[in-house]
Amino acid sequence: MAKTYTDKLWELAAAEVLSQESGDGEDAGDAEGGEAAGERTVFLMGSKAAGKTSILLRCLDRDEAAKPTLALEYTFGRRAAGHNTPRDIAHLWELGGGTSLSDLMQIAITATSIRSLSVIVVVDLSAPCALWATLETLLQAAQFHVEQGASQARQVGKSRTGAKHRAPAPFAARVLPRNYPDRELISPFPVPLLIIGSKYDLFQELSSDKRKVVCKTLRFVAHYHAASLVFSSIKSESLMSKTKSFFSHLAFNADMGKTVSFDSTKPFIIPAGSDSLSQIGSPPMTDVDITSLHARNPKDLWKKVYERIFPPENTSEKKEVNDPAKDPQYSEQQIDAMRAQKDQELEEYKKNATKSWKGLELDT
Incomplete structure (x- = not known):
């Protein structure tokens, strides 16, 4: 009988556990002492019903219908680097429920996975009032769990010092090149980060002024965290092709391409390091004195300006959804x-x- 997709998934998971228990994973690890060479982890999260699963399936070239994500789901992808070479493996985790289930991140973001971890946040461009809160909540939670994983990795390294197994190298947050734009003024996310703006087709139905505010704000947030930014739509083959290039770069270290687009009348395609604060400009506020907002830092200023234009949604409903039993998605x-x-x-x-x-x- 031919092996099913589920059989292969369990075989891969079992092999990984056996490798960790025997200590072979350390010797087979990459130069940073993380997962085995050719293995990466991608953690996907974002707005509820933003199309995360659909985007993931399209990036993996899987012709199957997307189903609602139940809490936290795992899959994997494989890609051959060339003829007669081992296939690269990407461990793919997808968090459902928007911001309500962020505690589940600790299952996927661990002391082992952070050494080859990348994070993707999908935001719904057609729901601008929830955009900032979604980005802020999920990025803060993810950064917390990355720091927790780093702390655990350091403790493991200390406990194995002098043992027969080589202790893995301590996790180090990524360091930007010296020539990275505004290097001293931004706060890079500790692991590679990609922000995907989904439902671009619906986003175009917003007024021109509102689209400019969303575009300019996302450019700032992406640059502030040293992240890449791409707009996408599952209804557009060309946009999905660009999105897949960014995804494959994180999952399989594939070439990301050289296409760049900063035009707010067109879909954004902005690789990390190609933007700057001078190009982005100041927050899009004309009817209020910016100095009267009493912001603590540039990010706080952009948040206050954005929420003046797009007031955040009522949080009482979100608190109710924190209980998955009351979430209509799981009814x-x-x-x-x-x-x-x-x-x-x-x-x-x-x-x-x-x-x-x-x-x-x-x-x-």
């Missing part, structure tokens, strides 16, 4: 009905229990 009619019945029984039990305790107090 199951029979299970939800049974859950509602049990919740009602629980409330009645609490009321009866309260009455019993009050009665005991009175008797005493």
